[in-house]
Amino acid sequence: MRAALLMLVFCLAAQAQDLRKSGTEYMSESTRAMQRDDMQNPAMLWVAGGETLWNTKAGKSGKSCASCHGDAKQAMRGAAARYPAFDKGAGRVLNLGQRINQCRTGAQQAPAFRHESEELLGLEAYIALQSRGMPLAPPADAQTRASAARGEKLFNARIGQLNLSCAHCHNDNAGKSLAGAPIPQGHAAAYPIYRLEWQGMGSLQRRLRNCMSGVRAEVPPLGAQDLVDLESWLALRAQGMPLESPGVRP
Amino acid sequence: MARALVHMPANARKGEIIEIRALIAHPMETGYRPGADGRPLPQDLIRQFSCSYNGERVFAAELHPAVSANPYIVFYTIATESGTLEFSWQGDKGFAQTERMPITVSG
Amino acid sequence: MTQRRQILAAGLGLALTAVVRPAAATPEKMAAAIAAFTGNKLPKTGRVQLDIAKIIDNGNTVPVTVTVDSPMTAGDHVTDIAIFNEKNPETDVVHCILGPRSGKAQVSTRIRLATSQKLTAVARMSDGSCWQQTVDLIVALAACLEGEAL
Numbered sequence: 001m002r003a004a005l006l007m008l009v010f011c012l013a014a015q016a017q018d019l020r021k022s023g024t025e026y027m028s029e030s031t032r033a034m035q036r037d038d039m040q041n042p043a044m045l046w047v048a049g050g051e052t053l054w055n056t057k058a059g060k061s062g063k064s065c066a067s068c069h070g071d072a073k074q075a076m077r078g079a080a081a082r083y084p085a086f087d088k089g090a091g092r093v094l095n096l097g098q099r100i101n102q103c104r105t106g107a108q109q110a111p112a113f114r115h116e117s118e119e120l121l122g123l124e125a126y127i128a129l130q131s132r133g134m135p136l137a138p139p140a141d142a143q144t145r146a147s148a149a150r151g152e153k154l155f156n157a158r159i160g161q162l163n164l165s166c167a168h169c170h171n172d173n174a175g176k177s178l179a180g181a182p183i184p185q186g187h188a189a190a191y192p193i194y195r196l197e198w199q200g201m202g203s204l205q206r207r208l209r210n211c212m213s214g215v216r217a218e219v220p221p222l223g224a225q226d227l228v229d230l231e232s233w234l235a236l237r238a239q240g241m242p243l244e245s246p247g248v249r250p
Numbered sequence: 251m252a253r254a255l256v257h258m259p260a261n262a263r264k265g266e267i268i269e270i271r272a273l274i275a276h277p278m279e280t281g282y283r284p285g286a287d288g289r290p291l292p293q294d295l296i297r298q299f300s301c302s303y304n305g306e307r308v309f310a311a312e313l314h315p316a317v318s319a320n321p322y323i324v325f326y327t328i329a330t331e332s333g334t335l336e337f338s339w340q341g342d343k344g345f346a347q348t349e350r351m352p353i354t355v356s357g
Numbered sequence: 358m359t360q361r362r363q364i365l366a367a368g369l370g371l372a373l374t375a376v377v378r379p380a381a382a383t384p385e386k387m388a389a390a391i392a393a394f395t396g397n398k399l400p401k402t403g404r405v406q407l408d409i410a411k412i413i414d415n416g417n418t419v420p421v422t423v424t425v426d427s428p429m430t431a432g433d434h435v436t437d438i439a440i441f442n443e444k445n446p447e448t449d450v451v452h453c454i455l456g457p458r459s460g461k462a463q464v465s466t467r468i469r470l471a472t473s474q475k476l477t478a479v480a481r482m483s484d485g486s487c488w489q490q491t492v493d494l495i496v497a498l499a500a501c502l503e504g505e506a507l
Contacts, residue, residue: 180497267460
């Protein structure tokens with residue numbers, strides 16, 4: 001009896017440690033329903049496009065993703081949860097979109113997809129869907145961790161005319177309101193997302209750039225190393241939280 | 251061809267009311283939104299949506315700029331007989347798309 | 358009296374909550390559009406239920422469901438459901454055509470609301486009668502908007 005009680009206390013104490021909340025907890029029920037229900041989720045349009053691309057032959061290679069990887073449901077299971085990651089071929093840390101383009105230009109010998117293009121987001125959404133529900137598991141190798149360390153510094157650095165860091169809003173003031181909208185903790189576990197504000201799909205980098213605009217800072221171009229480093233830090237900061245991709249956010 | 255997703259049951263009992271959800275990718279550009287140069291982007295909308303059941307129209311909708319991008323419509327119809335439901339979207343710039351879904355009605 | 362309640366509600370930080378209550382007056386533009394739809398008949402209040410998310414995260418994509426109390430028989434059914442708004446650039450939102458084959462007089466979609474305003478759903482019946490319901494909504498805008506080019 002006493003042993004069981006101790007176990008309960010220990011479990012409760014252990015659970016009480018994780019105060020991290022997904023962005024869904026700051027959304028209205030109807031927006032949550034949009035994410036939860038695949039028949040309602042607008043991101044599923046991109047997933048459908050991504051699935052078609054996965055099976056479409058491309059480039060000089062005449063190969064589709066499926067030609068090398070087979071069924072995405074098996075081959076890509078867990079993949080999105082492990083990005084960004086150091087890539088030996090590229091010699092640097094890549095996010096999922098960059099890794100897809102590496103296959104595109106390398107193995108398929110096809111032109112790279114543009115940033116934020118329907119094709120690239122479709123493939124990202126389709127691949128990320130195969131890891132839905134799995135815990136974020138950023139790799140522990142030295143280079144990926146170094147990228148995350150650089151990202152952490154950026155996360156805590158004040159920027160822009162408003163002179164705010166990510167931490168000021170998302171660590172110190174999560175749950176409070178900013179111009180009528182609740183500030184989430186900023187765990188990037190649902191990307192790519194269908195953002196209601198965009199009325200379309202976008203990557204984490206697109207969302208980060210919106211925040212930087214928001215504090216009137218100079219916005220790095222899509223694909224900049226600073227943005228990848230921030231992604232690496234966010235993945236580490238949210239490690240263990242379940243992947244929700246493809247998500248819906250206000 | 252825009253991506254479209256239609257969800258409805260593949261099987262139903264005769265007389266059963268079925269729920270149909272239709273989602274299609276489209277920017278629904280209102281004509282009021284300013285572009286990068288400050289001038290409004292040209293209007294580009296889906297104007298009409300209709301559903302026909304074995305050739306007979308059972309639902310239609312006229313859409314205006316206030317309908318969100320990637321229009322989503324949920325409506326109902328009675329499962330009367332087996333056959334095909336046809337979903338059509340029409341809009342600006344000659345936009346026209348049709349999706350077909352089979353239904354098997356028993357009893 | 359109602360204005361004071363609104364200010365109090367806003368002051369308590371409830372700016373995000375959609376204050377949903379039946380409204381009496383409709384401004385000219387929306388009234389004109391409704392008159393055109395009903396053939397100048399004044400719609401009666403009732404039988405129409407306009408469901409909007411209580412908290413509107415973003416005015417760009419607001420889920421809405423209109424349900425009309427009707428047996429949906431050949432002799433007694435809803436022929437049309439239309440939604441009108443007050444403050445968007447255009448008054449019309451959507452106009453749906455139903456019939457006895459619909460089985461259920463319910464339609465859902467996602468709409469854009471430019472700002473806090475009233476929304477009215479009107480239903481036309483096979484017997485020529487018109488029914489409506491109006492809700493008063495508060496819409497907050499997203500905080501970090503896109504200012505930069507992609």
